Amino acid sequence: MKDAYNRSFKSSSKLQFHKSIWILFIFLIVIVMIIPSIIVFGAGANFVHMNGFLPASSVSNHNQNQIGLASPQKSPxxxxxxxxxxxxxxxxxxxxxxxxxxxxxxxxxxxxxxxxxxxxxxxxxxxxxxxxxxxxxxxxxxxxxxxxxxxxxxxxxxxxxxxxxxxxxxxxxxxxxxxxxxxxxxxxxxxxxxxxxxxxxxxxxxxxxxxxxxxxxxxxxxxxxxxxxxxxxxxxxxxxxxxxxxxxxxxxxxxxxxxxxxxxxxxxxxxxxxxxxxxxxxxxxAYTRVWEQNQQNHVVKDPAEPIQSVENLVAENHRNMTWDSTLGEFYTTYTSQNLQYKIWLPTEKxxxxxxxxxxxxxxxxxxxxxxxxxxxxxxxxxx
Incomplete structure (x- = not known):
């Protein structure tokens, strides 16, 4: 009975040993082959995410799929x-x-x-x-x-x-x-x-x-x-x-x-x-124009001015602004020193x-x- 038990024990030990070898072998394959691929893929995806665009060497200009270019899923x-x-x-x-x-x-x-x-x-x-x-x-x-x-x-x-x-x-x-x-x-x-x-x-x-x-x-x-x-x-x-x-x-x-x-x-x-x-x-x-017309309605001056400067000018002189929803901006016109001024003003809105x-x-x-x-x-x- 004892000998039978020993034979059974030895046989079981051999099976467990071989099983352990196979598990170790499979584990090494995972380490060597799969994990580096995951790292490379993840790093590449992270590069695209962080930069929002790829260089010309990474994106073929002839490829209509435009892989890596900015998209609605990425920050514009x-x-x-x-x-x-x-x-x-x-x-x-x-x-x-x-x-x-x-x-x-x-x-x-x-x-x-x-x-x-x-x-x-x-x-x-x-x-x-x-x-x-x-x-x-x-x-x-x-x-x-x-x-x-x-x-x-x-x-x-x-x-x-x-x-x-x-x-x-x-x-x-x-x-x-x-x-x-x-x-x-x-x-x-x-x-x-x-x-x-x-x-x-x-x-x-x-x-x-x-x-x-x-x-x-x-x-x-x-x-x-x-x-x-x-x-x-x-x-x-x-x-x-x-x-x-x-x-x-x-x-x-x-x-x-x-x-x-x-x-x-x-x-x-x-x-x-x-x-x-x-x-x-x-x-x-970043600019708009302050159009100046004389009494004959001829444009005599139309300087391009920074938008924030024109906003300040309009506010300081208490000019009434009208919103045009089609244009998506404000409009004002007023007369000063025999000149008529017309301004279309994009704002934060x-x-x-x-x-x-x-x-x-x-x-x-x-x-x-x-x-x-x-x-x-x-x-x-x-x-």
Whole structure:
């Protein structure tokens, strides 16, 4: 009986030993193969969540799924263009939720060479405040004839692209914001080719490519417009709709520089003509105009003034304001010293309506032109 018990005990021990070996083996497989995959996946997901966008090297501009771009599920991008490079660069942390700044750090001169005004101190100052830098590229003389001469010269355009790519690496730019606005219809294809070539070069880096576009002059007919929405939406990571200057300083009749109905109309047009909504960024003005008309109803002056300054002017002079729900802003008119003044004034209430277009149209975010005209206190009321 005892021997039988011993044999049974030994047999049971062997089974338990082999079972333990198998459990240990399976456990090691889990450790070696599965857990690292979980870590890599989790880290990647966390990177996307924290940054809200991916660099061009991580997102194919030809991929219409746009993996990693800002979406309604992520926090929208808040971007501020900067016209100068003065003291405002030292106080970017005062702007709540500001993620990206876009100063004009390079321009194409009249001999079609790229001239930089970037410097390591400026770049470090911006980065140390936790902001990304999308360097804005402009034309020194942005006219249709000058833009045509540049775009019609493939040697010059490629040289500019090469210089931009060098600057992205050497100057530690996080992205490029292309701001060439006076392209004629005859240069539609050469401009698209320029953007395509720039995009191809940037895809080898970690830099974002964005572009600033005005609305089509003829809504609903992008085939006859200067900027090919479908191609530009394909090759750029982001497209800024410049939602201001609905009416220009050269207009003979005073009108608003932006409005809710006009913003909606153009966003719908951009999306309909081929720009993915998740790539669209709504550009908004930090200024409005104070239109002055003489007794013959001719516009004699229409200075662009910061919105908060005009708000103070209206309040100090006790002017009555009328809300226009279609425009999404206030309006006032009054006479002083034989001049008639007309003002369309976006306020905090207006910006709330404008920014509601982001979730409504599933946009990537918003931008303000420009931070030099909007102090942090006013920005923080909006964002």
């Amino acid at each position: 991008l808040e971007i501020g263009w900067v016209e100068g490079s003065g003291t405002i660069m030292q106080h970017l942390t005062d702007y709540n939720n500001l993620k990206v700044v876009s100063p004009a750090l390079a321009s194409v001169d009249n001999r079609y060479n790229l001239q930089e005004n970037s410097n390591p101190t400026l770049i470090n100052t911006i980065h140390q405040q936790g902001k990304k830098i999308w360097a804005r590229i402009i034309m020194q003389t942005d006219t249709k004839s000058n833009d045509h001469a540049f775009l019609a010269n493939p040697t010059k355009t490629q040289a500019v692209i090469n210089k931009i790519l060098q600057s992205v690496k050497a100057e530690n730019w996080d992205g490029v914001n292309l701001d060439i606005e006076n392209v004629s219809i005859q240069d539609r294809n050469t401009f698209s080719q320029f953007v395509k070539n720039l995009s191809s070069g940037l895809n080898k880096s970690t830099a974002i490519l964005s572009i600033d576009l005005p609305p089509d002059p003829s809504v609903g007919n992008n085939n006859q417009a200067s900027f090919d929405h479908e191609l530009l939406g394909k090759y750029c990571n982001y497209v800024f709709f410049m939602g201001y200057d609905q009416h220009w300083s050269t207009d003979s009749v005073p009108r608003p520089i932006t409005s809710l109905s006009w913003l909606k109309e153009n966003l719908q047009e951009f999306i309909k003509t081929g720009i993915p909504s998740e790539k669209l960024i709504l550009g908004l003005p 207006s910006f709330n309506l404008y920014l509601n277009l982001i979730p409504q149209f599933h946009l990537a975010g918003s931008a303000v032109w420009n931070l030099d005209q909007m102090n942090s206190a006013y920005w923080n009321k909006i964002f």
